Amino acid sequence: MNGNSSIIHHPCTLCCRPTSMWCSRCQNAWYCSPEHLQSDWPRHRKECLAPTPPPSHVTIQTPPPAIPEIIAVSAILFVPNQERPQIVSVNCQPTRSAQPGSCPSPMIRDFFLESQPQSIVLTQGLNSEPLRFPLHLFYCPISLSRGSPVNRAIYRITSGAAAKAWSGPVLVLKFNGSRRQNYSDAGTNDLPALSAYFLAYK
Known part of the structure; x- marks a missing residue:
């Protein structure tokens, strides 16, 4: 799980308590504790496919490092x-x-x-x-x-x-x-x- 104090709080998927932590794999499901993520994992793993940035954030992709030329x-x-x-x-x-x-x-x-x-x-x-x-x-x-x-x-x-x-x-x-x-x-x-x-x- 990842968290950041500058992120807008979202309701925990299980208990609806405000949280800034999300599933680090997909970053789409919010949890207030690692235990709640673990409890919800049997259901969540079916939708947890690929990392998708949360809608309130912009992801900037950087190009891969250049391969040095001979x-x-x-x-x-x-x-x-x-x-x-x-x-x-x-x-x-x-x-x-x-x-x-x-x-x-x-x-x-x-x-x-x-x-x-x-x-x-x-x-x-x-x-x-x-x-x-x-x-x-x-x-x-x-x-x-x-x-x-x-x-x-x-x-x-x-x-x-x-x-x-x-x-x-x-x-x-x-x-x-x-x-x-x-x-x-x-x-x-x-x-x-x-x-x-x-x-x-x-």
Whole structure:
């Protein structure tokens, strides 16, 4: 049973005493107590079908929440057997249950067929300068640990001077700001910061 002191009092269906409480299922039958609703239930359940607002109230229906749309951003892909990195499109799915302002999830499974990728966030660029737009690197830890062939695209942008050779695919997305709430398009202007990172990684 529901009640509200601002509602006009109606007579109880059983005893006619004024009440502001009604059957919460249909909101059409008025009762002064839960006991009276229970007593009248064998009769009332036959008419208690669907919620219908009381005549003295206006119900406003709100539309269902919008389903977030998938967004596509440009990312940098270092393919192991190619000499140059590629610019590829990555779909990002906004998370439905997350708090407002949380970053969407990139759909990157097709780029990492060997295993589940791991990721790191690069926040510093050349000369340890903070990056205004941090870079999100995804890589295959199995490829690094088992000595897969060296990633030729990374080898090329570091001129082979990296302390540790990178193996397997590497995918780089770019955050749209330091709060990391969304992604924006990554491009070739992000390569110097990536090169510095690959050179320094041990």
